[in-house]
Amino acid sequence: MSLLIYAESSPDASGGKFKKVAFELASYAKKVAETLGTTVTAVTVNAGDVSELSKYGVDKVLKVTNEKLVNFSAKAFADVIKQAAQKESAKIILLSSTTDSLYLAPFVAVGLEAGFASNVVGLPLSTLPFQVKRTAFSNKAFNVTEISTDVKVLSLAKNSYGIFENKAAAAAEDFAPSLNDSDFNVKVESVEKASGKVTIADADVVVSGGRGLKGPENWGLIENLATVLGAATACSKPVSDLGWRPHSEHVGQTGKPVATNLYIAVGISGAIQHIAGINSSKVKVVINADAEAPFFKVADYGIVGDAFDILPRLTEKLAAFKVQNA
Amino acid sequence: MKILVCISHVPDTTSKINFVNGDTEFDTNGVQFVINPNDEFGLTRAIWFQEQQGATVTVVNVGGPDTEPTLRKALAIGANEAIRVNAIPTDGFFVAKQLAEVVKSGNYDLVICGKESLDYNGGMVPGMLAGLLDFNFVNSCTELTVDGTTANASREIDGGKEIISASLPLIIGGQKGLVEEKDLRIPNMRGIMTARTKVLTVLEPVTANNNTKAVKFEKPAPKSAVKLVSADNLDELINLLHNEAKVI
Numbered sequence: 115m116s117l118l119i120y121a122e123s124s125p126d127a128s129g130g131k132f133k134k135v136a137f138e139l140a141s142y143a144k145k146v147a148e149t150l151g152t153t154v155t156a157v158t159v160n161a162g163d164v165s166e167l168s169k170y171g172v173d174k175v176l177k178v179t180n181e182k183l184v185n186f187s188a189k190a191f192a193d194v195i196k197q198a199a200q201k202e203s204a205k206i207i208l209l210s211s212t213t214d215s216l217y218l219a220p221f222v223a224v225g226l227e228a229g230f231a232s233n234v235v236g237l238p239l240s241t242l243p244f245q246v247k248r249t250a251f252s253n254k255a256f257n258v259t260e261i262s263t264d265v266k267v268l269s270l271a272k273n274s275y276g277i278f279e280n281k282a283a284a285a286a287e288d289f290a291p292s293l294n295d296s297d298f299n300v301k302v303e304s305v306e307k308a309s310g311k312v313t314i315a316d317a318d319v320v321v322s323g324g325r326g327l328k329g330p331e332n333w334g335l336i337e338n339l340a341t342v343l344g345a346a347t348a349c350s351k352p353v354s355d356l357g358w359r360p361h362s363e364h365v366g367q368t369g370k371p372v373a374t375n376l377y378i379a380v381g382i383s384g385a386i387q388h389i390a391g392i393n394s395s396k397v398k399v400v401i402n403a404d405a406e407a408p409f410f411k412v413a414d415y416g417i418v419g420d421a422f423d424i425l426p427r428l429t430e431k432l433a434a435f436k437v438q439n440a
Numbered sequence: 441m442k443i444l445v446c447i448s449h450v451p452d453t454t455s456k457i458n459f460v461n462g463d464t465e466f467d468t469n470g471v472q473f474v475i476n477p478n479d480e481f482g483l484t485r486a487i488w489f490q491e492q493q494g495a496t497v498t499v500v501n502v503g504g505p506d507t508e509p510t511l512r513k514a515l516a517i518g519a520n521e522a523i524r525v526n527a528i529p530t531d532g533f534f535v536a537k538q539l540a541e542v543v544k545s546g547n548y549d550l551v552i553c554g555k556e557s558l559d560y561n562g563g564m565v566p567g568m569l570a571g572l573l574d575f576n577f578v579n580s581c582t583e584l585t586v587d588g589t590t591a592n593a594s595r596e597i598d599g600g601k602e603i604i605s606a607s608l609p610l611i612i613g614g615q616k617g618l619v620e621e622k623d624l625r626i627p628n629m630r631g632i633m634t635a636r637t638k639v640l641t642v643l644e645p646v647t648a649n650n651n652t653k654a655v656k657f658e659k660p661a662p663k664s665a666v667k668l669v670s671a672d673n674l675d676e677l678i679n680l681l682h683n684e685a686k687v688i
Contacts, residue, residue, distance in 0.1 A: 435678050
């Protein structure tokens with residue numbers, strides 16, 4: 115009757131490292147398990163050092179090692195999770211909100227005849243009936259969702275709970291679920307991924323530029339600031355529509371959601387759709403020449419001024435700050 | 441090739457979000473409804489297949505009679521016919537069950553959904569539909585071509601993309617990239633006139649469980665005012681981010 119989490123690791127044939135969201139999910143699961151008087155089991159796929167999970171309260175690890183699963187396949191990974199849930203008789207299955215986990219979650223839900231709630235924020239409001247709070251209307255509201263099925267699948271919104279240490283003695287055992295050839299009918303031919311770059315999904319800090327930067331040739335200013343902060347770079351919708359920056363950097367309601375600790379918006383006026391996409395970020399800073407820009411209404415800190423003057427000075431000062439505080 | 445495009449009827453992205461009846465229902469007063477943006481990218485790509493490869497395009501929505509103008513708009517953009525399953529969509533699984541029936545009876549080769557709707561943001565219908573039908577499924581799809589019975593697609597992943605191949609029948613969870621923003625079509629007068637005479641079939645729903653229900657809505661707590669820092673005092677910003685916000 116334990117709780118099952120899928121602890122996601124980066125794909126690596128020789129044993130992938132856990133993503134930070136896996137530790138957040140474990141922390142969350144531990145708390146839910148305590149309320150229910152049960153334990154946490156994690157299932158991992160081609161992960162390296164699984165003992166790391168015990169730091170965050172995981173009591174047992176089902177370790178799957180299978181070279182067929184080096185490339186992601188939603189159906190195959192969902193099969194793994196489903197079989198792990200059945201083996202553990204898990205009634206609650208917890209997933210992260212990464213692109214991959216959201217891809218496989220509906221398969222898990224259908225396979226286990228489970229109700230599914232995505233974008234969950236916070237601990238369950240009640241367990242009988244089972245109610246959770248989730249974001250809806252693109253972060254402009256929350257809704258309380260009641261799940262009425264016996265088995266429940268939840269995906270936890272990124273950066274909504276936090277990571278808490280809670281040492282347990284995780285017993286790891288090898289787990290070999292049976293996979294069908296049909297699990298691999300959707301074939302990954304190749305993966306194009308910029309190496310060494312911080313992704314928006316993984317970043318603690320995101321530096322984002324808008325039309326106020328006047329052209330793609332000025333993006334060095336954004337990149338330099340991002341480098342100093344170890345941040346990912348992002349952009350507003352007009353900037354990606356104009357082709358100044360790739361789509362993968364577009365954040366907002368129809369782009370990528372950002373739920374980071376610090377979001378710095380430079381030369382972005384703050385259209386309602388942009389704000390919807392970044393609103394789950396904890397601290398928002400705006401730098402804009404227009405004091406009337408709507409972004410100032412939602413930001414925590416703001417500077418009215420010229421980005422071309424401010425960014426180089428801010429980057430320099432932050433670099434010095436980082437050296438001092440290293 | 442027979443294509444089914446699943447359409448959600450959602451508030452325009454600029455809508456003010458409010459609730460009524462003790463915060464149990466969305467306040468539709470003064471709200472303009474549109475084709476869900478992720479679905480519109482997929483619909484526009486479907487029309488491309490229609491024009492370039494002779495595909496037929498059916499649009500479907502699960503919703504009450506009030507959603508028909510949204511379906512008519514899809515017809516005006518160029519879809520050949522429309523289906524409305526006459527039920528209020530309150531749970532992703534329920535909707536997926538309805539769509540599965542439509543797909544089975546229509547023998548579609550390609551089903552294009554948006555990866556999520558911008559109202560409930562559940563993101564579960566396309567995957568559940570694939571699970572129910574045991575079809576191939578590509579989520580977060582940003583590029584799609586079809587050659588015979590093989591589809592080539594790109595999927596957005598964290599920090600890059602995957603190039604994927606899969607055979608039809610296939611379900612897509614689409615998003616921007618399937619077509620560009622500039623390729624989206626505004627229905628012209630001829631399209632709007634033609635849409636009036638195109639077939640819009642109303643089907644009654646099949647029995648299906650509601651596995652979840654939205655019990656209540658809440659608005660985020662109001663934000664405190666922004667702290668302005670002078671452009672001549674950047675040290676103050678660093679100080680606030682370090683000591684007050686504790687994010688650097």
